[in-house]
Amino acid sequence: MANLRIGLAQLNPTVGDLAGNRALIIDAYRRAVDAGCDLVAFPELSITGYPPEDLVLKPGFVRDNRAVLQELAALTTRCVAVIGFVDVGHGHDPGSGRPHLHNAAAVCANGAVKSIHHKRLLPNYDVFDEERTFEPGRGEHRLIEVGGVKVGISICEDIWHPDGPVSEQAALGARVNININGSPFHVGKLAERERMLAQRARDNSCAIVYVNQVGGQDELIFDGASMVFDARGNLLARSPQFVSDLMVIDVELDSPKPSIVAPIMDRAEELYEALVSGTRDYVRKNKFTDVVIGLSGGIDSSLVAAVAVDALGADHVHGVSMPSRYSSEGSKTDAHELAAALGIDIRTISIEPVFRSYLDVLGPSFEGRDADLTEENLQSRCRGQILMALSNKFGWMVLTTGNKSEMAVGYFTIYGDSVGGYAVIKDVLKLDVFAISRHVNERAGRVIIPESVLTKPPSAELRPDQRDDQSLPPYEVLDPILSLYVEQDRTASEIIELGHPEDVVRRIARLVDLNEYKRRQCPPGVRVSEKAFGKDRRLPITNGYRG
């Protein structure tokens, strides 16, 4: 009875950190050897981290990554290691003269690289730009043999196409396919992957070992959840989501039996954990320890503070309340209650004196003009500037608190509430902000985010009695329109045809278009949807389309 003991090394590499990633790989390899593995698989491009973007256009970087591969190969023993790296091909680009690069997997054992496998299908959509830097692999597939079993090697996208490399390798006799991934998270994607992998296994009568990266890289978050399917499409094992893991499983090819299947999270939990992981990794991988957050007493900043505490620990999160003449007592109280519930420090810095100074020095220029958005923006920018001053003085990264609904319609002040290093909930629509905030209290089993924060009408508090719904439709109306316009590429006319109110749709679509310039200057943040602003949705700023 053929049996392979396989390790799935669900690592959290850092892009570009070749020495750090090498250390992670060596550590997991040793543990896999100790566990008696026949083979251990590492994620896609595990030496460079995924995605390395234009770093691979530096020939020196590619050379260094290959040197690391040689070092790793030299350390291998009987246990086969499948390691993702950037390979240099034989061809050249006719225009630039550069050698072709490949997104590749090296099979290493007994001190050497035994074979190299190039990714055949290169994703070049959504957040992916692999055709920018890589050439697809071509030619005959080479299977490897481990413990007498024929094994196919594939990389991420290779497995998503029913008639693609995995089928071809099965046709050549592969009984197991090792599929290494850097597959970014969006909410609900795990179920999608699982369905596809089960079908791919079943259709090809081939067991599938799916290894994914974990952790955050700029806007992307990788959720892990590495999986093993038997040749009938049964899920044998799954690693947990969002944490590093080395799962060891005996794939008994003739009589499969279920093994360790980590539970999967519900929607709010999954979103929350994605925000926590993304924030933790962005802050730490960029060598910060502490963050500072402007606490308005509103739900957005409350949720961001809760995420930050889970990501970094309460001692590393600093709150600032920055009241103005328009701040309600309730908001000030709520901010302090939140800080107390989270156990973080909070200081109060009034923006009144600086706001008044600005009005003074601008007085001669503004003479005879009514107050308008200018004065609202000024207040927001005073707050932004105070946060940045604290950031500069104490080395704290500012976390930005705007949500996706606001980002979409531009209901924020550029250089004001949008300042910061990382925008934690920029890809979360407001209705989801409410859902995730309730989850925060539920998982804690006590009130973290005060009830009044969850129930009071949202307001920017930049003029007397201001409320979001004076400027925007209720979020129950707004969010579905945004989802259609922003995430599903529908035109305004099409959304109106679907039955949404014409005047609202036209106004919202126009706001989304007009505010592209503001979004372009916003900090990165965790991508959790299928189409996030940023790397994902690439619309021009100068854009005359009004369809």
Added chain:
Amino acid sequence: MANLRIGLAQLNPTVGDLAGNRALIIDAYRRAVDAGCDLVAFPELSITGYPPEDLVLKPGFVRDNRAVLQELAALTTRCVAVIGFVDVGHGHDPGSGRPHLHNAAAVCANGAVKSIHHKRLLPNYDVFDEERTFEPGRGEHRLIEVGGVKVGISICEDIWHPDGPVSEQAALGARVNININGSPFHVGKLAERERMLAQRARDNSCAIVYVNQVGGQDELIFDGASMVFDARGNLLARSPQFVSDLMVIDVELDSPKPSIVAPIMDRAEELYEALVSGTRDYVRKNKFTDVVIGLSGGIDSSLVAAVAVDALGADHVHGVSMPSRYSSEGSKTDAHELAAALGIDIRTISIEPVFRSYLDVLGPSFEGRDADLTEENLQSRCRGQILMALSNKFGWMVLTTGNKSEMAVGYFTIYGDSVGGYAVIKDVLKLDVFAISRHVNERAGRVIIPESVLTKPPSAELRPDQRDDQSLPPYEVLDPILSLYVEQDRTASEIIELGHPEDVVRRIARLVDLNEYKRRQCPPGVRVSEKAFGKDRRLPITNGYRG
């Protein structure tokens, strides 16, 4: 003797503005008909503007663009129009189920679309992402016949490869190739294009009609300079750079003769005109009329003001001098002299009162801490906030004044001097800023930028007696290192091997890497180099590479 009268419609479309672009095409078509043209060629994707980016992922937008093509075709008479548009193919993407899209040229005449030609070679490097949205054309080439002459149709990249579509079409008998382009400018590119086109014509014994777009689109600027070559590779005609144009030329296929060859610009002039065009189009296409610029008395803001006046007119440019306790008398005087020479208004708003207010409200937090970069950044942000307040109140776009050397090493304050809608010289290294500034005075034949501005040592004036060369190496040392590291993808180690001082190179490389997060939040600006920050150089923020 075969003779074709050909119009080259060097248009300045606006991305997405289907109605506006249609009007431009109709106007040029009518003028071409009046001039007796047999054929008139419009730029690549002239209906949508180039590059439309993810707009084409909206099926409604693609539908609307095809409707415009039908309207245009219906207007055509005997004169053949070659029009760029987005075509829908027969295939589908297996993943998304979307129909394939093609970057296409329609040949229209006598009221109908006669044939459609798909771009074969899709650029997906540098600033190009065409494989993200388009499928390459395949299958047999179809030639068209105009006045008894066989004509090939190709699109941009198609002509850059010696064995590509243009050769294939020549082999099929094409005696003229109509090559429509959206070819972005970088300094010196015109000479490169000209060499390539001459060779392509010669190698294939085929006349070439190269039509380019003109004008700015976000970071890209298109320089026009449409050209005609005879079958021996002689340049018969060239449109001027950077301006809309309809050039009409008789291509006498059997006995070519030189025609209108617009002169080409030297380096400083070309750079200057690119900055002017990019700024004018970004401001106007985004429906602004006026701009505001912080005038420090330094060379960067002086050059930006000069560019703005040429782009928009002196009445539409507003200067602000914002002195602090550290501003020298000379700088204040220089700013006023510049404004007088340019004929623009200038107001003075001291930042001292607001700066002091910030120090006051931050006092309790900063107690016991020494002054450091925080206080310098605060001053810069006071200026940024005043500029934004003027922008908000009067509807003026802020023009940002940082140069590429500063952008590279992060020698600017995020949310401070980096605020604005458009960063005019963000892709110009400091040494080029000097060269272009001298050109400004030369072309005017009088002093626009005061001599003292051209000669005094650069300073940010954020602390007593500050000079750039206290923090940075001299620009004569810095700029060549930046060019290697940023524009030529060399690693620090490689640059040291080339003989640059190790400590300087290591420090500069580290600064470039560390400041990726700041650049990411900067406004767009004119791309004039072969590798600009922004759309062009896509490095991760989180990046552990130190090679």
